[in-house]
Amino acid sequence: DTGVSQDPRHKITKRGQNVTFRCDPISEHNRLYWYRQTLGQGPEFLTYFQNEAQLEKSRLLSDRFSAERPKGSFSTLEIQRTEQGDSAMYLCASSLAGADEKLFFGSGTQLSVL
């Protein structure tokens, strides 16, 4: 068990470009979550999957954001036409359904939009 891994750790992009992040959860975990965190704030929920189904999505999530988990294993989060306000740490977490929703987090992808 290598824990939750995220790639890349850091991403610098220019405004208007598209970016994609990847998350590999703990292998036996069937739930996967994306959160966003800005400096000095707590993580803010974006979306979550149970297996390959996207079951919940934050109402705050812009249409420029899309997430997939095609085979119920790894997940990708894509941001289209990035804006400076998208600069944040993007955190992925996984959990086992029925296990009190204790989350295991990756180290995050730090996005900087110039």
Next chain:
Amino acid sequence: SQQGEEDPQALSIQEGENATMNCSYKTSINNLQWYRQNSGRGLVHLILIRSNEREKHSGRLRVTLDTSKKSSSLLITASRAADTASYFCANNNAGNMLTFGGGTRLMVKP
């Protein structure tokens, strides 16, 4: 927006002292969890307390829960410099996601 608030936002203590952080939330919960985050890293789960529990211990951590006041507290006893981090409470309100508070930034001076 976040559902919970934490108090204080920042706390600075000397090594060996106890640190107490408080958390308030707005809705009914199934459980409340505390996480720790070192600078620039992901969060690490510390302890979970269920809605029908009032107090729980884990090593140097003690968590209390008062559902009538919709509040929780985390006590770290005999703090160490290595405890320096941000601490977040998160509540599970019968949905399948955790809602996090804004965190308390703890600094323990050696």
